Amino acid sequence: MVTLAEVAQHAGVSASTVSYVLSGKRSISAGTRQRVEQSIRELGYHPNAGARALAGKRSNIIALMIPLRTDLYVPVMMEIAIAVATTARTHGYDVLLLTGEEGPDAVRRVTGSGLADAMILMDVELEDERLPLLRGTDQPSVLIGLPADTGGLTCVDLDWSATGALCGEHLAGLGHRDIAVIGEAPAVYERHTGFAERTLDGLRSAARETGVRLLHRPCEGGYDAMALTLARVFDERPGTTGFVVQNESAVEPLLALLRQQGRAVPEDVSVVAICPDQVAVQASVRLTSVAIPAQEMGRRAVERLVAKLDGRGGDEVVLLAPELTRRASSGPAPAAD
Amino acid sequence: MVTLAEVAQHAGVSASTVSYVLSGKRSISAGTRQRVEQSIRELGYHPNAGARALAGKRSNIIALMIPLRTDLYVPVMMEIAIAVATTARTHGYDVLLLTGEEGPDAVRRVTGSGLADAMILMDVELEDERLPLLRGTDQPSVLIGLPADTGGLTCVDLDWSATGALCGEHLAGLGHRDIAVIGEAPAVYERHTGFAERTLDGLRSAARETGVRLLHRPCEGGYDAMALTLARVFDERPGTTGFVVQNESAVEPLLALLRQQGRAVPEDVSVVAICPDQVAVQASVRLTSVAIPAQEMGRRAVERLVAKLDGRGGDEVVLLAPELTRRASSGPAPAAD
DNA sequence: ATTGACTGTCGAAGCGCTTCGACAGCCTAT
DNA sequence: ATAGGCTGTCGAAGCGCTTCGACAGTCAAT
Numbered sequence: 001m002v003t004l005a006e007v008a009q010h011a012g013v014s015a016s017t018v019s020y021v022l023s024g025k026r027s028i029s030a031g032t033r034q035r036v037e038q039s040i041r042e043l044g045y046h047p048n049a050g051a052r053a054l055a056g057k058r059s060n061i062i063a064l065m066i067p068l069r070t071d072l073y074v075p076v077m078m079e080i081a082i083a084v085a086t087t088a089r090t091h092g093y094d095v096l097l098l099t100g101e102e103g104p105d106a107v108r109r110v111t112g113s114g115l116a117d118a119m120i121l122m123d124v125e126l127e128d129e130r131l132p133l134l135r136g137t138d139q140p141s142v143l144i145g146l147p148a149d150t151g152g153l154t155c156v157d158l159d160w161s162a163t164g165a166l167c168g169e170h171l172a173g174l175g176h177r178d179i180a181v182i183g184e185a186p187a188v189y190e191r192h193t194g195f196a197e198r199t200l201d202g203l204r205s206a207a208r209e210t211g212v213r214l215l216h217r218p219c220e221g222g223y224d225a226m227a228l229t230l231a232r233v234f235d236e237r238p239g240t241t242g243f244v245v246q247n248e249s250a251v252e253p254l255l256a257l258l259r260q261q262g263r264a265v266p267e268d269v270s271v272v273a274i275c276p277d278q279v280a281v282q283a284s285v286r287l288t289s290v291a292i293p294a295q296e297m298g299r300r301a302v303e304r305l306v307a308k309l310d311g312r313g314g315d316e317v318v319l320l321a322p323e324l325t326r327r328a329s330s331g332p333a334p335a336a337d
Numbered sequence: 338m339v340t341l342a343e344v345a346q347h348a349g350v351s352a353s354t355v356s357y358v359l360s361g362k363r364s365i366s367a368g369t370r371q372r373v374e375q376s377i378r379e380l381g382y383h384p385n386a387g388a389r390a391l392a393g394k395r396s397n398i399i400a401l402m403i404p405l406r407t408d409l410y411v412p413v414m415m416e417i418a419i420a421v422a423t424t425a426r427t428h429g430y431d432v433l434l435l436t437g438e439e440g441p442d443a444v445r446r447v448t449g450s451g452l453a454d455a456m457i458l459m460d461v462e463l464e465d466e467r468l469p470l471l472r473g474t475d476q477p478s479v480l481i482g483l484p485a486d487t488g489g490l491t492c493v494d495l496d497w498s499a500t501g502a503l504c505g506e507h508l509a510g511l512g513h514r515d516i517a518v519i520g521e522a523p524a525v526y527e528r529h530t531g532f533a534e535r536t537l538d539g540l541r542s543a544a545r546e547t548g549v550r551l552l553h554r555p556c557e558g559g560y561d562a563m564a565l566t567l568a569r570v571f572d573e574r575p576g577t578t579g580f581v582v583q584n585e586s587a588v589e590p591l592l593a594l595l596r597q598q599g600r601a602v603p604e605d606v607s608v609v610a611i612c613p614d615q616v617a618v619q620a621s622v623r624l625t626s627v628a629i630p631a632q633e634m635g636r637r638a639v640e641r642l643v644a645k646l647d648g649r650g651g652d653e654v655v656l657l658a659p660e661l662t663r664r665a666s667s668g669p670a671p672a673a674d
Numbered sequence: 675a676t677t678g679a680c681t682g683t684c685g686a687a688g689c690g691c692t693t694c695g696a697c698a699g700c701c702t703a704t
Numbered sequence: 705a706t707a708g709g710c711t712g713t714c715g716a717a718g719c720g721c722t723t724c725g726a727c728a729g730t731c732a733a734t
Contacts, residue, residue: 001451003690014714019692026693029712046449050396051690053387054719064434068419078415082405085436094452097401097434099422112383114338115431222619249619252589256621282559282586284593340720351684356722363723366682388720391689677734684726694717701710 002045011039022047053114062088062305063116065098065106065130067123073248076276076294077122080144083298084120091306093117107133118305120144124155126192140308142301146194146317154308156301156318160195163290163322164202167244167272170288170324172210175333176242176270179207179214180233182226182254184247186218199246199274215240221249223256230257241333246274255284255329266331272324280327288330290322339382348376359384390451399430399642400453402444402467404460405437410585413613413631414459417481420635421457428643430454444470455642457481461492463529477645479638483531483654491645493638493655497532500627500659501539504581504609507625507661509547512670513579513607516544517570518553519563519591521584526555536583536611552577558586560593567594578670583611592621592666603668609661617664625667627659 008015013032020026021036028036039045053059064084066077085095096116098106100123107130110116117139121130124145134141135152143155171179181203183189184196200216207214215237219229229250233240245251251273255265263269265285273280273289280289300318307313345352350369357363358373365373376382390396401421403414422432433453435443437460444467447453454476458467461482471478472489480492508516518540520526521533537553544551552574556566566587570577582588588610592602600606602622610617610626617626637655644650 001449001690004692005690015691016693016715017713020713023692026713027711032712044445044449046446048391048690049450049452050387050390051719052692054385054391054689054721055691055693057692057719059387061433066419068423074415075411078411081418081434082403082436085434086405086438089436089439095434096398097418097422097432099419099426101423102426109383112338112381113386115386223621253619253621256593284560284590338720341722342720352721353685353723354683357683360722363683364681369682385720388689389722391691391719392721392723394689394722675734677732679730679732681728681730683728685724686726687722687724689722690719692717692719694715696714696716698713699711702708704705704707 001048002043004045004047007036007039007043007045010043011036057114058117059114060093061096061116062093062302063096063098063106063110063119065100065119065121068100069123073292075248075278076292079276079294080122080298080301083295084302087299087302091302093302093306104130104133111137111139118142118309120301120305124194126194126197140305142305142308144297144301146198146319148194150317152315154304154315154317156297156304157195157320158292158297159319159322160198161202161205162319163274164199164204164244165206166202166290166322166324167274168203168206168212168214169210170272170326170330171242171244171270172206172212174242174270174330177212177333178237178240179203179212179242179244180237180240181214181216182229182243182245182247182250183216183218185220189218196246203244213237219247219250221247221253223253226250226253227257230254241269242330243269243271244274245271248275248279251275251279251283251287259284265329268334270330270333272330277325280325283329285329286327288325288327290324293320296320338385339380341382341384344373344376344380344382347380348373394451395454396451397430398433398453399425399639400433400435400443400447400456402435402437402456402458406460410629412585412615413629416613416631417459417635417638420632421639424636424639428639430639430643441467441470448474448476455479455646457638457642461531463531463534477642479642479645481634481638483535483656485531487654489652491641491652491654493634493641494532494657495629495634496656496659497535498539498542499656500611501536501541501581502543503539503627503659503661504611505540505543505549505551506547507609507663507667508579508581508607509543509549511579511607511667513549514670515550515574515577516540516552516579516581517574517577518551519566519580519582519584519587520553520555522557523555533583540581550574556584556587558584558590560590563587563590564594567591578606579667580606580608581611582608585612585616588612588616588620588624596621602666605671607667607670609667614662617662620666622666623664625662625664627661630657633657 004015008018021028088095119141122144124143124147126148128147146155146157188196217229273287277291280287341352345355425432456478459481461480461484463485465484483492483494525533554566610624614628617624
């Protein structure tokens with residue numbers, strides 16, 4: 001293993017000079033710089049991360065805490081994680097992967113040990129038990145997701161309430177009067193995940209303003225669960241002509257079941273999905289949808305975090321505006337019989 | 338920030354004693370140990386990771402290199418990543434997330450800087466450009482996936498060739514004579530990803546031995562691509578009654594298209610999928626499938642790696658035996674007309 | 675009693691880096 | 705000619721930990 005001292009010797013300068021060439025924190029003459037850089041290349045020198053962290057009091061590592069569950073939006077989580085890792089690298093940071101398993105202890109451990117300089121938390125619940133810890137430390141952090149109280153926190157999220165409203169308004173604007181919302185699994189609501197509740201809020205207020213009737217049904221994914229849910233929906237509201245689906249694994253089952261029941265999309269029934277674009281275009285009917293901008297969420301989170309690490313900017317809530325893309329699954333409500 | 342020295346002072350012992358209490362590398366009297374542990378708890382001490390890495394020459398970090406692409410088996414990748422992170426924690430390691438983006442440079446950087454003690458590589462190609470680097474370093478590594486030449490490497494993977502054979506034998510055993518293989522996207526074969534080619538090899542040799550005809554067609558996922566592919570298959574081999582699908586995003590489209598064409602599953606056509614169990618049971622027809630044991634692959638990879646780090650065991654190729662679960666999508670071939 | 679082997683603890687060195695203060699050499703303004 | 709200010713480089717201290725060798729004390733065997 002090559003050390004700074006060896007590079008210094010090879011280049012005929014002192015260790016501190018090499019360090020300053022590397023960090024750029026003091027001016028170095030062009031000649032010296034070139035000689036040092038040459039030596040670094042020739043010897044294949046890589047600064048030792050541990051020594052750097054110890055002496056410099058920064059690890060250049062960002063911790064990313066992802067949910068342990070694989071029941072929820074897996075591709076979205078993955079896309080966020082990859083965007084975080086990629087963006088972090090462009091700022092000179094590496095990413096440490098933590099699962100939710102350890103819970104608040106992971107926050108303590110990472111903060112306390114100086115393993116990471118900062119952290120990004122995903123899958124934030126409305127009353128998340130990790131929040132007091134974050135507020136109580138001076139280590140920068142960014143949440144992807146919105147807790148109930150955002151005071152003293154930096155958050156990045158899709159504006160779910162606007163997303164719900166957008167879906168509601170779209171269907172209402174097409175003349176639908178009875179709308180069913182196929183939501184995430186019941187467990188998601190039970191643990192008070194912000195995005196699910198907020199979407200519902202947005203839908204409700206849109207419904208109120210447009211005089212539309214809303215029926216919300218949580219739904220585990222898959223065919224069987226969806227079949228049951230759908231039967232109940234039509235049972236309770238036979239006149240339902242609009243669907244908003246916020247559950248990736250219910251999308252395709254819903255389309256198949258509607259087809260099977262002889263309800264044409266979009267002639268008889270309109271469907272709006274809240275899902276990644278890829279899912280929307282790969283479905284059996286190209287879906288009108290509000291995209292989940294996973295990549296952008298990951299990127300923005302890192303950028304906010306790096307800004308904080310550089311002492312730029314403070315706490316802030318970044319809400320990304322939803323965009324509805326009209327595709328083939330939504331159209332005017334059929335004339336009432 | 339609390340340091341070792343402060344803990345030592347608080348407990349009335351020397352720093353080295355505290356260190357030995359922590360590491361257990363020398364015997365400590367029960368009384369001293371308790372006093373030290375008490376002080377650690379009271380002060381909320383966490384050893385500084387950088388200092389540890391520097392002095393101990395181990396970072397207790399495992400690097401995990403995941404593919405940048407999100408076009409391939411995303412849930413599988415995610416599940417592996419989570420299993421790796423979870424298993425690593427139980428052995429006292431954290432996980433550093435690297436994307437394939439940096440390519441071989443990432444290997445150099447991590448190895449050279451001592452950032453990680455070892456690494457796990459996913460999405461290994463048959464002639465992967467990272468392999469020479471791994472062979473040339475004494476840092477332990479494990480591949481998830483099998484390159485062409487496994488000499489001097491430790492690999493963990495599903496036995497894809499056996500998987501292909503198992504699928505072929507299952508369908509042949511049910512009397513099917515014409516089998517179509519719906520594979521991954523053409524790009525996957527072009528970049529010589531081992532698992533895709535090996536599965537095909539297994540299928541081919543099973544076909545040879547059972548006298549079955551095989552038609553292999555790569556396929557991008559989604560409905561449109563699948564529709565095109567399916568049309569070509571029946572065009573070329575009208576008598577096809579068995580399908581093997583190795584492409585998550587083609588599974589549901591295939592089922593829908595078959596249904597649409599009036600071909601009943603499993604009465605007219607049998608389908609065997611190679612996919613995670615969750616996909617198999619959530620599909621519109623519960624699919625006979627060979628599961629991709631993502632969790633186990635992640636777990637085994639970490640365990641092999643930890644063994645190597647502890648100086649136990651050397652290079653080894655671990656092939657997990659495939660298991661075919663018979664569900665509702667496969668049955669006897671229909672009598673020939 | 676004396677030796678020898680353990681046990682439990684300590685002090686000090688050192689891991690590879692960053693950073694602070696010092697200073698030589700040079701240039702510009704007086 | 706001299707003071708003052710830059711620029712570029714160096715030496716040394718120190719970050720918080722691990723680990724090695726030393727050693728005081730205890731106990732069993734001679």
